[in-house]
Amino acid sequence: MGGASALILRTEGLTVRFGGLTALNRVNFDLQRGEIRAIIGPNGAGKSTFFNCLTGVLRPSTGRFLFNGEDITGLPPNWISQKGIARSYQITNIFPNATAIENVRIAAQSRRHGWSLLTHHRAYRDIIEKAEAVLEAVGLRGKGDEMAANLSHGEQRNLEIGIALATEPQLLCLDEPTAGMSAAETRDTMALVRRIAKNLTILIVEHDMRVVMELAQRITVFHYGEILAEGTPEEIQRNPRVLEVYLKT
Numbered sequence: 704m705g706g707a708s709a710l711i712l713r714t715e716g717l718t719v720r721f722g723g724l725t726a727l728n729r730v731n732f733d734l735q736r737g738e739i740r741a742i743i744g745p746n747g748a749g750k751s752t753f754f755n756c757l758t759g760v761l762r763p764s765t766g767r768f769l770f771n772g773e774d775i776t777g778l779p780p781n782w783i784s785q786k787g788i789a790r791s792y793q794i795t796n797i798f799p800n801a802t803a804i805e806n807v808r809i810a811a812q813s814r815r816h817g818w819s820l821l822t823h824h825r826a827y828r829d830i831i832e833k834a835e836a837v838l839e840a841v842g843l844r845g846k847g848d849e850m851a852a853n854l855s856h857g858e859q860r861n862l863e864i865g866i867a868l869a870t871e872p873q874l875l876c877l878d879e880p881t882a883g884m885s886a887a888e889t890r891d892t893m894a895l896v897r898r899i900a901k902n903l904t905i906l907i908v909e910h911d912m913r914v915v916m917e918l919a920q921r922i923t924v925f926h927y928g929e930i931l932a933e934g935t936p937e938e939i940q941r942n943p944r945v946l947e948v949y950l951k952t
């Protein structure tokens with residue numbers, strides 16, 4: 704059989720130290736292509752540090768990670784983005800004084816090398832079409848000309864997902880995508896994540912357990928920078944170690 708391997712991401716002994724503090728300790732983590740995986744764990748467990756390594760914001764102290772079999776440890780964020788890993792941030796990453804479509808278009812352009820408006824009309828048309836498709840995918844059809852600052856909180860969060868999607872990732876890392884959302888917005892965003900998950904692999908850090916249990920196919924639990932448990936939502940919910948250190952707190 705041809706085609707890409709089932710394994711999209713593997714970390715090997717990923718370790719991050721901040722002075723005397725070990726934020727990630729020899730983490731070995733495998734992610735299958737097409738999965739929706741949640742990472743949970745108490746405050747300070749290392750979840751953000753893990754995302755920061757995968758997106759090139761942080762260089763691990765030791766260990767490495769492979770994306771599609773290629774060691775891309777320590778590459779700068781823009782190179783990692785080119786390889787196909789995108790991240791939607793918890794803290795807003797949008798340009799508030801640009802329109803929704805401009806926000807997505809700028810991200811889509813970052814995918815193209817040597818892009819020039821004057822010489823590549825066709826490419827420009829493609830980019831606009833791409834940006835419109837992305838807006839539609841994140842439920843913002845018809846909002847393209849609105850200033851990002853004027854969108855509701857939920858719409859802004861979905862626009863952030865759109866900005867990440869516009870870079871055409873294979874792996875999308877979502878940082879608390881439903882934080883601060885109303886119940887209705889949370890439901891919409893969960894539906895959105897399910898829709899986009901048909902075409903890519905999703906890694907999600909989320910504190911809202913209902914969201915995690917409903918969305919994720921598998922869950923990895925971090926605790927003090929190590930993987931404490933991994934399994935289906937059902938397995939994690941009845942794992943005594945998880946209950947002890949995490950769900951009860």
Ligand SMILES: Nc1ncnc2c1ncn2[C@@H]1O[C@H](COP(=O)(O)OP(=O)(O)OP(=O)(O)O)[C@@H](O)[C@H]1O
Pocket residue numbers: 721724725726744745746747748749750751752753
């Ligand atoms: N830049 C930094 N310098 C020093 N210590 C840091 C730095 N970033 C994170 N830490 C520490 O590393 C540990 C892991 O932090 P991290 O933010 O990865 O946890 P987390 O699981 O994402 O927590 P939360 O759920 O609160 O976001 C914590 O003890 C934190 O204080």
